[in-house]
Amino acid sequence: MIQLVLGDILDMVGDPAKLGGTAHRYFSPGALLIEDGKITEAGFADELKQKYAPKLSLEDCQVIDYCGHLITPGFIDTHIHYPQTEMIAAYGEQLLTWLEKYAFPTEMQFDDSDYAEKIAELFLNELLNNGTTTALVFGTVHPESVDAFFKQAQKRHLRMIAGKVLMDRNCPDNLSDTAETGYLESKALIEKWHNTDRLSYAITPRFAPTSSPEQLAKCRDLLNEYPDVYLHTHLSENKAECDWIKSLYPDATNYLSVYDNAGLVKKRSVFAHGIHLDESEYQCLANKEAAISHCPTSNLFIGSGLFNLAKCEQHDVKVGLGTDVGGGSSFSMLQTYNEAYKIQQLQNHTMSAFKGLYLATLGGARALDLEGTIGNFLPGCEADFIVFDTAPTPFLGFRLAKCQDLHERLFCSLMLGDDRMIKQTYILGAPANPFPSSFTAESAQQELV
């Protein structure tokens, strides 16, 4: 099937910190030519219409008209916990007590496959409403949680990466696996789901305090057996967590070295947060081609600290953006940029809207080693994209109409927007109308309270 999507087409082909004004492409009035769910070309509408005239006259060619609307690649959320959907906005705690009081009790419910599937439905609908088309996702310790998630993601034809939490100490008994059972359960899930349709598996030790050295060694065994699976964990988020690492691993040079000594720092390793790092940790991440997922709403909400983007740019560390729901306070990557911008302002570092779009799209794709597959509109990429609204509310319509240039229009859309700014999300060229959720507003209240 051939599709021509008309609109103001904007994507990133590089990092603005390196390429400046040549990092983005903007075609207005522009078009995307899509064939069988993949991008053939993005360009100016007139040029594409001329170049592809014979194809466009074919009977099965569909023209989708979003003239005047901004169209970008779908957002990539590089760190999020689907089981924590229901406890977003949990009041009053910092990381370690927040885990005990809110995260662990919530996650205990996910041994129930039916419940896990209902939450996965709700979660995926929320991602799509917010224009997020790919995410790197934590499950819980229960393999059922990952089966439920992948089943729902597969039904929606989504590109998703997820894994079962590995956690064999310092946690409630009913959320604990062992080095051996965690290994066997992860292996079975990899065999079942990894590289099935658009799904990939991430080995997911929660963080070093809840995995024994034996469990981290088992993670390495899995990476050796399945070299193209991901490694997904937390790193240096909170000061008390970092102190805990020092007492658990007194011989470690720094936090990252705990993972590095276990052989877990490599391409396709994604570390959430990375706030309190020393120079050698930035350098190690860069040398090993590992990535950080920066989660600004979470870092502010749980009071963890200010992420140093400039250091990552200096050391050439790959960075993507993450919402970290439920530690993060929004599913929206627009709101995530809003808080990222302010975190950089507090450090005298100005983060442009183009840098924000880069982190939310191509930067995320690079962090996930998926450049060329998702993240921009270069030929061959999968056609997951977002159509922005021009006036999601009368006031936003008024403010956007006052914008003088592309940067201002993008900045206002990111800074002021949320799910209302996303007019439509497309997956492989098809509109991602939210599937009916098992929860209506009323039944959600009854069932979840």
Ligand code: GUN
């Ligand atoms: N560190 C270990 N587990 C978690 C979690 O669930 N959320 C966040 N934000 N940090 C963590």
Ligand code: ZN
């Ligand atoms: Zn997290």
